[in-house]
Amino acid sequence: MRRAWRVGDVRAAEEALMRTVPDGVLMQRAAVGLARRCALLLAERGGVYGSRVLLLAGAGNNGGDALYAGALLAGRGAAVSALLLAPQRVHQGGLAALRRAGGRVVDAVPRDLDLAVDGIVGLGGSGGLRPSAEAAVRLLNARGTTIVAVDIPSGVDVDTGGLSGPVVRADVTVTFGCLKPALVVGPAAPYAGEVELVDIGLEPWLRADAALAVPEWPDIERWWPAWRPPPRSTPGASWASRPARRPIRARLSSPWAARWPARRAWSGTRGAPRPTCCATTRR
Numbered sequence: 383m384r385r386a387w388r389v390g391d392v393r394a395a396e397e398a399l400m401r402t403v404p405d406g407v408l409m410q411r412a413a414v415g416l417a418r419r420c421a422l423l424l425a426e427r428g429g430v431y432g433s434r435v436l437l438l439a440g441a442g443n444n445g446g447d448a449l450y451a452g453a454l455l456a457g458r459g460a461a462v463s464a465l466l467l468a469p470q471r472v473h474q475g476g477l478a479a480l481r482r483a484g485g486r487v488v489d490a491v492p493r494d495l496d497l498a499v500d501g502i503v504g505l506g507g508s509g510g511l512r513p514s515a516e517a518a519v520r521l522l523n524a525r526g527t528t529i530v531a532v533d534i535p536s537g538v539d540v541d542t543g544g545l546s547g548p549v550v551r552a553d554v555t556v557t558f559g560c561l562k563p564a565l566v567v568g569p570a571a572p573y574a575g576e577v578e579l580v581d582i583g584l585e586p587w588l589r590a591d592a593a594l595a596v597p598e599w600p601d602i603e604r605w606w607p608a609w610r611p612p613p614r615s616t617p618g619a620s621w622a623s624r625p626a627r628r629p630i631r632a633r634l635s636s637p638w639a640a641r642w643p644a645r646r647a648w649s650g651t652r653g654a655p656r657p658t659c660c661a662t663t664r665r
């Protein structure tokens with residue numbers, strides 16, 4: 383079962399967890415997971431060294447995650463630039479780390495890119511993209527640039543999965559601690575692409591009930607009354623004379639199951655709707 387929590391519940395859990403670890407530790411955990419996934423994507427496309435990465439960095443900690451991850455990629459030889467969408471309020475620690483690692487700040491989306499990292503806005507976002515972010519996002523979406531979203535694709539309504547305008551169309555979303563509703567339901571879900579959940583130690587602190595529970599195949603298989611052959615000792619049951627029946631697993635696995643667990647299948651078809659069936663909402 384994939385479970386998703388609302389922003390308020392995630393924040394409550396984060397506050398509780400943060401009281402148990404030194405300052406900045408959670409952001410470092412997030413940034414390492416994010417950088418790792420970006421590096422894997424770049425490695426599939428020729429390597430991290432010499433690749434061109436753009437960070438879209440907003441005003442909050444979501445931008446901070448992107449900047450620290452960018453610093454790690456720059457340390458591995460990527461040419462990392464950052465477009466600051468709210469320069470006065472950018473995460474100072476993240477920006478300093480990026481600069482120390484050789485990253486630079488740009489004032490427009492560069493022409494040639496291997497990867498863009500969407501750190502515009504995360505759990506603190508409201509009301510869709512601001513105009514400066516919207517222009518950059520439209521350009522990247524139109525070019526088909528590979529995009530990794532930080533925590534959630536910017537512009538979506540995190541709690542409802544609703545859309546109120548243009549949003550980032552991510553190939554991969556690296557999310558932290560737990561899933562959020564917009565990653566699994568509503569019109570926003572296809573915009574997340576493949577979702578990777580990075581463990582930052584949050585789960586034990588998630589005290590609220592999940593907002594959503596989305597079944598996966600193993601759940602459905604458990605619920606489905608699995609067909610079994612009758613015992614050979616059953617009077618009148620001639621096992622050998624019965625027509626062959628395919629086991630339930632085989633029927634369930636066609637045609638969806640081949641694609642459902644392998645979420646990567648969707649990352650190639652950007653924006654194509656993925657099945658988000660069977661969501662049950664908390665009442």
Ligand SMILES: NC(=O)C1=CN([C@@H]2O[C@H](COP(=O)(O)OP(=O)(O)OC[C@H]3O[C@@H](n4cnc5c(N)ncnc54)[C@H](O)[C@@H]3O)[C@@H](O)[C@H]2O)[C@@H](O)CC1
Nearest residue numbers: 396408409412442443444503504505506507508510512533
């Ligand atoms: N709190 C924590 O412990 C952790 C937070 N993390 C990251 O921090 C994020 C949440 O950080 P914040 O609370 O700073 O919130 P955000 O980074 O989502 O940013 C909020 C700021 O963005 C501005 N904003 C709001 N809506 C906007 C919009 N539509 N377009 C542009 N700007 C907008 C507001 O001025 C607000 O100050 C998470 O999504 C996650 O990426 C991670 O580092 C993991 C740990």
Ligand SMILES: [K+]
Nearest residue numbers: 500503532536
């Ligand atoms: K984001």
